[in-house]
Amino acid sequence: MDKNLDILKEDLGELRVYENENLAKHTYFKIGGPAKYFFEAKTQEDLQLALTTASNNKIPFILFGSGANVLVSDKGFAGLVIKNRSEGIKLVGVKGTIGKIGRGIKHALVWTTAGTLMNQLARFTINQGLSGLEFLLSVPGTVGAGIKINSHYEVEKEEFIGNCLSTAALFDPKNGQIKNVDRNYFEFGYDNSKIQETxxxxxxxxxxLDSQEDKGKLWQKAMEDVKRRNTEQPVGIACSGCIFRNINSQDAVRLATPNLTTSTGYIIEALGLKGQKIGGAQISDKHANYILNIANAKAQDVRELIKLIKVKAKNTFGLDLTEEIFYIGDFKNEA
Ligand SMILES: Cc1cc2nc3c(=O)[nH]c(=O)nc-3n(C[C@H](O)[C@H](O)[C@H](O)COP(=O)(O)OP(=O)(O)OC[C@H]3O[C@@H](n4cnc5c(N)ncnc54)[C@H](O)[C@@H]3O)c2cc1C
Structure with a gap:
């Protein structure tokens, strides 16, 4: 008898809670063992019910967006995985005077669920002639996870999702409460926000978002970014985007990285690790901060490559690299 399974089925629906769902199917890496319990939230009500049920009954849980920034253990996750598929976007307010074709509007407020794809949000806002999020076109993942990592493109141009955030509703798993917060609450930084701690x-x-009269310009800029990404990053191979965060410029100077670079990809390349393979995983020879699943890789293979990179970066440059990806599940007794 499984008490937690009974609770979940009773609250979320007998046929909607799956057991031993293969998580590799739900990650961009195509890696990972099974989730003990799995539930897909299709609406905001589903999402809140699943979060409340798990937290009230102390059932360990984790939220998945698109699985584009996670490495799941080969042993899987011994609790409930809630996959957030609740999508929705709407324009909720404008500031300025509405003219015939919207001229005079200075800013607009766009509401979105956390499960909306960032790519959808970019398309919606560009089509509305609103600027600020066009760099998210073709970036994988959901808005909620994007806020957690403060998704970005050109950091030097301050292209961060957090810069345009006005307010958000947060669920606190510690007490099951929902609160509304404004942008300052998140203390956004590069690859960082307060909810990573809380x-x-x-x-x-x-x-x-600011209004931009010429939406053709927004599309042009967004498409240029997409083209650039496709030339600089591996395309069409299972991976989880950049594995490590870039380093800050003080560390680059202090540790005398090659050409004082802050780019972790460049550093891994300088370590001579491009193309290195362990098991079914390989450090990309196009962009060295990407690890690819080229032949049914295990999480263990990826972990060993990560360890190799970290040890070599420490021994060569005295550098402590930090992962951008999030680990899910039990990695004890692994690399
Ligand atoms: C090919 C590729 C290219 C990429 N390019 C970029 C890029 O240009 N710029 C960039 O910034 N990122 C990039 N990424 C990384 C990825 O797009 C982002 O990290 C994105 O935020 C992941 O979203 P997700 O929904 O897939 O998150 P997931 O992988 O599902 O989850 C990531 C973490 O967020 C948590 N989470 C999920 N939903 C929520 C929520 N609602 N509230 C709080 N926490 C939540 C999860 O529990 C987990 O800890 C790329 C990834 C890939 C695979």
């Missing part, structure tokens, strides 16, 4: 979950968000 474990709070984004339910929905409102972005404040």
């Amino acid at each position: 474990g709070e979950i984004v339910l929905e968000a409102v972005f404040k």
Whole structure:
């Protein structure tokens, strides 16, 4: 008899809670063992019910967006995985005077659920002639996870999702409460936000965006970014984007990285590790901060490559690299 399974089935629906769901199917890496319990939240009500049920009954849980920034253990996850498929975007407010074709509007507020794809949000806002999030076109993942990592493109141009955030609703798994917070609450930084520490979950968000009369220009800029990404990053191979965060410029100077670079990809390349393979995993020879699943890789293979890179970076440059990806599940007794 499994008490937690009974609770989940009773609250979330007998046929909607799966057992031993293969998580490799739900990650961009195509890696990972099974989830003990698995539930797909298709609406905001589903999402809140699943979060409340798990937290009230102390059932360990984790939220999945698109699985584009996670490495799941080969042993899987011994609790409930909630996959957030609750999508929705709408324009909720404008500031300025509405003219015939919207001229005079200075800013607009766009509401979105956390499960909305960032790519969808970019398309919606560009089509509305609103600027600020066009760099998210073709970036994989959901808005909620994007806020957690403060998704970005050109950091030097301050292209961060957090810059346009106005407010958000958060679920706190520690007490089951929902609260509304503004942008300052997140203390956004590069690849960072406060909810990485608190474990709070984004339910929905409102972005404040500037109006741009020529939406053709927004599309042009977004498409240029997409083209650039496709030339610089591996395309069409299972991976989880960049594995490590870039380093800051003070560390680059202090540790005298090659050409004082802050780019971890460049550093891994300088370590001579491009193309290195362990098991079915390989460090990309196009962009060395990407690890690819080229032949049914295990999480263990990826972990060993990560360890190799970290040890070599430490021994060569005295550098402590930090992962950008999030680990899910039990990695004890692994690399
Ligand atoms: C090919 C490729 C290219 C990429 N390019 C970029 C890029 O250009 N710029 C960039 O910034 N990133 C990039 N990434 C990384 C990825 O797009 C982002 O990290 C994105 O935020 C992941 O979203 P997700 O929904 O897939 O998150 P997941 O992988 O599902 O989850 C990541 C973490 O967020 C947590 N989480 C999920 N939903 C929520 C929520 N609602 N509230 C709180 N926490 C939540 C999860 O529990 C987990 O800890 C790339 C990834 C890939 C695979």
